[in-house]
Amino acid sequence: MAPVVGGRSCQNHHIGYAVSGSIQVTMDDGTEVVIGPGDAYAIPPGHEVLVIGEDPWESIEFASALT
Numbered sequence: 001m002a003p004v005v006g007g008r009s010c011q012n013h014h015i016g017y018a019v020s021g022s023i024q025v026t027m028d029d030g031t032e033v034v035i036g037p038g039d040a041y042a043i044p045p046g047h048e049v050l051v052i053g054e055d056p057w058e059s060i061e062f063a064s065a066l067t
Contacts, residue, residue: 008028008048009028009045009046009047009048010045010047010048011045011046012045012064013042013043013044013045013063014041014042014043014061014063014064015041015042015061015063015064016041016059016061016062017039017040017041017059017062018035018036018037018038018040018057018059019037019058019060020037020055020058021036021037021051021055021058022035022037022052022055022057023035023049023050023051024049024050024052025043025047025048026047026048026049027044027047028047029046034052041059
């Protein structure tokens with residue numbers, strides 16, 4: 001992800017709803033959370049994301065912007 005975001009982690013703030021699949025979000029401080037189908041989420045700046053499991057990650061993002 002580093003080449004895309006120009007650094008170690010994503011600096012966007014994401015707000016959305018998970019439709020299918022699951023992701024593991026790891027914050028710069030090491031905090032981890034798993035987001036799965038049916039979850040609403042707010043992911044603050046300073047994170048990395050990994051899709052986990054066999055199902056593709058699909059979500060509806062209401063906001064994704066630098067804060």
